[in-house]
Amino acid sequence: MRSIFFKSPSPTRMTPPPSPSPSPSPARMTPPPSPLHHTFSESLMEENIEVADAIITKWETDVASLFCDRDEARQFLGSIKGLQKAMQYLALHHSSSQKLVRAQTLMQTAMRRLEKEFYQILKSNRAYLDPESVSAHSTSTSIPSASRSSFSDFEEEDFENESRDENDSIPEVERVSLAAMADFRAIAEAMITAGYAKECTKVYKIIRKSIVDEALYHLGVERGLSLQQIQKMEGEVLEVKIKTWLSAVKMAVKTLFYGERILCDQVFSISAPIRESCFTEISKEGALALFGFPENVAKCKKTPEKMFRVLDLYEAVSDLWPEIESIFSFESTSAVRSTAVNSLIRLGEAVRTMLADFETAIQKDSSKMTVPGGGVHPLTRYVMNYISFLADYSGILSDIFADWPFTIPSDLPVSYFGSPDNEDNISSPISVRLAWLVLVMLCKLDGKAAVYKDVALSYLFLANNLQYVIGKVRQSNLNFLLGDEWVMRHEQKVKQYAANYEKIAWSKVLGSLPENPTAEISMDQISLARRIVPIYKEFYEMYGGVQARREHWVESLVRYTPDDLGNYWSDLFYGSRSSGSVSSSSSRGGRSR
Template sequence: MLFGSRSPSPMSSPSRSTIPPSSPHQTFCETLLDENIETAQSLIEKWDSDDVTASSLFHGDDRLEAGQYLNAVKDLQSTMHLIISKSSASVKLVRAQVLMETAMKRLQKEFYQIMSSNRQYLDPESVSTHSSRTSTVSSFSDFEDELENEFRVTTESISEMERVSAAAMADLKAIADCMISVGYGKECVKIYKTIRKSIVDEGLYHLGVEKTCLSQIQKMDWGVLEYKIKNWVNAVKVAVKTLFYGERILCDHVFSASESIRESCYSEITGEGATWLFSFPEFVAKCKKSPEKMFRTLDLYDAISDLWPLIDSIFSFESTSAVRSLAMNSLLKLGEAVRIIFADFESAIQKDTSKAAVRGGGVHPLTRYVMNYVAFLTDYSEILADIFADWPLSIQSPLPESYFGSLESADVSSSSISVRFVWLVLVLLCKLDGKAELYKDVALSYLFLANNLQYVVAKVRDSNLRFLLGDDWVAKHEEKVKNYAANYERVGWSKVYSSLPADPTADISSEQTKECFLRLNASFEEAYRKQISWVVPDAKLRDELKYSVSRRLVPAYRAFYEKHRDGLGRKCGSESLVRYLPENMDNYLSDLFFGAGEVGVVSSASSSPSPSSHYLGRRRG
């Protein structure tokens, strides 16, 4: 009942030379003990013999004899326990012990051969890929049952690699279960740790993971460190999702018979490599902060944050808690570094002391830098929302009410990070207001503001900033651009507009006509000379400004010209009064806002050169 009687293998008859003949006084229990020893001896000695033709018990697809061997060992162990309970000095016990040691040496050899010969099928990538068929498993303990079921599927439904991998895992588990059950677990554990640690360390080496220290990281040029960060972000995904994950699956399966052995093996195999891996981002977070490091720091944070649930799961043992703590601490330090860099970036905008005015009132380098930087930051808006979730914006004065209109329907986290982006843009716009004062020409200062705000609005409209700041923000600031443009036109062209009578077709004296033409010539030339070097980079805004000036100036001038040109008659010097034909005025305006600083050449609509050529050069349309 306790042990069961097993028939000797037909391939080998047990040697009875050392077995004393049964005594008529032997009990039934003693007879069963002898039979169990004989059965174990027949199989153990067979596979310990030099005559055995097969190299492994676990060769081919037939595992029948391997199963018999393992069962014989377990029965032998039970027999030894019963013998001890009767007489520890029994000759049978000595004999059984010798057989057990022989069997253990054989199983150690089998265990090593399976691990070595199936190395390519038991690499973490193959194991983790194989386990993807059980992706719905909620825990590693549940994985055991799923894997057992998977071994039962037909070979047609899985690939050859998966089939070999599954068979090897099953064989290793069977041997480990047997050796652990008879008290020889440490022998197979030693083999397992040695081979698997070399595989994990080799995998990390090929991923570029190496042992580093803080001083090494701090001494690296940013270009070198940036390359290492990029490599680390790629490496950590493979290391966690494939290397450590696959190793945990294999370890849990092979040593499912003992939780303490599973923990010991996994901790020793992966602990050192995982420590090297997760130390790197913490060292980076401790380096000197600067805006240029923001995006790589966010990449590190994003990688760990995304992998954290899996990290927490596969390093769930108490002995691997240091790895979990290291990964979490790296996450916290990176978040702190991001907040510092963010604050430094804002401070750098506010403290910008450049006094040089941009030639022609164009887009300031600070505007381009800040808006491109902020637009790139929006790609990390979800990560930033997480980092700033418990760090509300603190400013001395509240933001203008109008800045929050587009955020009313946003959720809390989105609104929080949106407010920070709104604030950064507002800090920039306030700084640009100050830089507009560098221009002595008021019209140019308004053009500068229009150019820069137009750049800001375009960058918001054409990037993810639009989703954070909202359409209302865009609409309101587009209106501000129009106001700046209107102020530019009012200041820059008012003198030209006022040189013509309020009613261009009204009857006036020839002397008054002469005065009007002279004032127009002088004011237009002054405005043109000044503004030919001004620039409007945005094509749409440039066309709108030209059209606005042309629409107000050219029709009024044409009406005045057609009304009074005949009245000038053939008076001496009358041609010098009409320097610009109405048809040509648009051509002059078309030269503006390219920042050329030179006058082009267009032809007059009349057959003879315009008298203005003396001042502005000949022109052709």
Template sequence: MKAIFFKSSPSPTRMTPPASPLHLTFSESLMEENIEAAELIITKWDSPSDNHSSSSNASLFSDENREEAKQYLSSVKGLQKAMQYLVSHQASSEKLVRAQALMQTAMKRLEKEFYQIFKSFRFYLDPESFSAHSSSSRPSASRSSFSDLEEDESENESRDENDSIPGAQRVSLTPVEDLRAIAEAMIKAGYAKECIKIYKIIRKSFVDEALHGLGVDRTLNLQKVQKMDWEVLEVKIRNWLHAVKVAVKTLFPGERILSDQVFSIAPAMGESCFAEISKEGALALFEFPENVAKCKKTPEKMFRFLDLYEAVSNLWPEVESMFNSESTSTLRSTAVNSLIKLGDAVRTMLTSFETAIQKEPSKSTVPGGGIHPLTRYVMNYISFLADYTEVLSDIVADWPLTIPSPLPEPFFGSPDNEESISSPVSVRLAWLILLMLCKLDGKAAMYKDVSLSYLFLANNLQYVVGKVRQSNLKILLGDEWVTKHELKVKQYCSNYERMGWSKVLASLPENPTAEIPVDQVKDHFRNFNLAFEETYTKQTSWVVPDPGLRDDIKISLARRIVPIYKEFYETYGGMHLRKEIWVESLVRYTPDDLGNYWSDLLNGSGSSGSVSSSSSRGGRSR
């Protein structure tokens, strides 16, 4: 009290004229009136009276007592002026002792009111609702604490259904005005410590309860995280992703606004309160991703690590702005460390993924030349990575790709082309695809039939191109990359047709309409029958999963073989061999038969295992 109200006597070197008796009498009279007015209302609200039988329990700041609340705060202000006057002129006066006692009583009452307002208007002071107010709706420091406030139109806006902090949909700013008025009175009277203590206890309890409701486990330290099964930890991560968004977007901003407004007379106190209230909970929140980043790193965990990195990165502007004081620097450092550790973890997992592709141990071939599991796994993985382009750009920006030799132009395009792959993310993903394709080349060589090797390569590269087209990889790799690889698919298909059906084509004459001896005609039909049946039977178990590619191959085969066979059949199949009694066994297929057989080709059914011949006039039964 002395430190606040008792002022040092004037310097002896400084001469002050004596106050006139009239002035002293007037001032004393005024101060006496202030003390008496204060005593009247302070005493009234300190103990029961005839007019106010429950004043000790009633709220001074309720709607029905709002006029008395004005008088109460005004009397405290007048009492403070009286005490300052008495300290200067009558330091030993009994009036000063009386005024000090009244001030202590008043402060106790205001402490109680401060607590009751927080308790009574718990939901009105919910950070979710409070932080939704625009800066224009916040009460200014100069506004009267008891002025009539216009309703904020934004109070009627519906809440976000996903936010899990309870609270009212409409917010009254009157409680905040009252809290600020009480805080201002207590601070000016030298009771800042008591005011701040109540504020911290109540609001910290609210923040802790809100974080608990969001599922934030403050006991989840590094040791516990590392011992968790991945399935359990993954659930924790998903919950954290929701909790951190609500906390940073709603909970902490609401608390920041509330503390700034309640302690608008003393911003440093408001900052101190906010730091004390939020620090422990925020620290637990931001330590979680850092602890996860220290767990065992395997490629299948990559996407949850990227989710964590993305969440912290996206919220960083709010974190940096909200926790911008020296007292909250630890929170900023923790958030930054989480980004660093998560980035390191992602780079480690990318390296592990690259190594896994290179060391994939499978030596078995895929039946029918279909899609290899490695192709599916790698392309699904990489297409998911492409959804995190912005995050990966941050992570790999300063992490150059090291390869034994420059990548071939078909994978990266011409340096002079505007569509050439150039971003660090594009380069790295193109490199992973190239590693996989090189691995597939080795697997293709395991097939004993060369034509099946080409079909395998066509199938798998078609799958790769399809995944690129259907995902963000198309944006990263560009149209030129897609076009070049589509041409590569066509080349593989052409090689398959040429190698797989070479015997069938070789069995037919180069010029099917030229004059040919009957014996040679018979040989051509016999050779065609054998070559076609052998090739078809072998390829009934082969497969082309992509319907479009399968149709293209069938159409291409038909254009290669059917026109030649049709001309030969029409020239020699009837007229020249009509006299032979075994002509039907020699000419087994009509041109239409070939089309019917090809309709079931490359479906991977392998059901027949052989070709059922039909008469030259009949056609294959369907």
């Protein structure tokens, strides 16, 4: 370098050394300027400006896409980097230089071009940069690390070769998406580093927000749905909207917002504040609308029929909470997290209120209706169906009541649910609560059994209803919550009720039978058959004749012919129809009993 900037003195024109002069005083000594250093640095900066001028001016009016050619894009971004260094040097040493003005003008031209490229990539790759595609390959190793500088990536030959090798194994859609994300990052870093962050993020926010809003619309998420509007909805309409929300929320969180967060983190990896600002402006409004809906539903009128939809809403938000907390982790998105938490709180309160109202409704049931034949009461069917569905939500109910323990007026009888001190008793608070609701219903059934005037029919009613309860327990998760011991105890009660019914209802019939089953019964003892069969014959001829039997509904009223009746009566007393029959015919007309 010395040979370039210095010339050796000619041997024929050697001059004598100058005479020594007095040394200046220390106070007046100043370091001599370094014109060689400045000249060298200036020449490098001028070269950077000239290179940038040639490249940037070339693309100032070119309508083709700069990033279609990776080499051209690399050179363009490299020239911007060199131009930045020149501007920094000139601003420090020659702030009034015309070269600095020229460099600033070139930088503005370059930024306009990059802003245009950024917009074109956003628009042309919209289908490849939808949140679903981004979230689908978010765990792929081919996605550049957020900490890696994409601005520098374009200056490294090995980066492109490495990316090409990695991308050979992934689908075309993902390959295009990854390439677009890399271009975004490179442009974003260049513009942000040059001080043009606002111009870069403005177009990004507008386009990406429109994508998110459109996706939420197609998912059925409604904006601006107020509490008053929800309260005025018909039950069927609200049911449809809840179903729509339940089918939308998982996709919205795990795909839409998650994918958008990943894209923001990748594109604006150079700046944490810009990442946060972009994601918040793009997603916050839609997320608040999404998680505000269940909170408003929870504030509506609470009826037992809404219990299971409220539990579905609670379960959906609760299951997604880890993702919600992670995706909306920024301070500026804390309102989204708060809205989701408030939804859980309000929904939990609604469940506790509705469960208490359900128990009160059972206790207040004052219906005096009796079921013909001692069949299953409607209250039994309704309550057991309700409780068996509640058993499917035992895990969610445990979460809801974790901080508000169940309380029951008194301990469950040991004869009903076993001793809580028993080591074999694996009952949980939810098990105890549901067992209590069943007990409340069984107590009401005892009162309804007393309405029957026939004591035998009361026992039959209790047997039938308790058998229905046991069947529902066995067929649902109540079997795991109440346990086998509970089932066996109540099966014993069914047998007791049935035995009491047999004893009371059939004691007179059994008492009329001879002690010796083989003893012959006289005709006088079956005189009742002689009186009943002729009367039944007249009834049959009127309602069960050939003409009448053409009506299908008649068969449900008249099942047996007079001969059938006589034969059955004979079977009852004689065990056969060969002798002693009050019927003149042994034919049954092909009918079964």
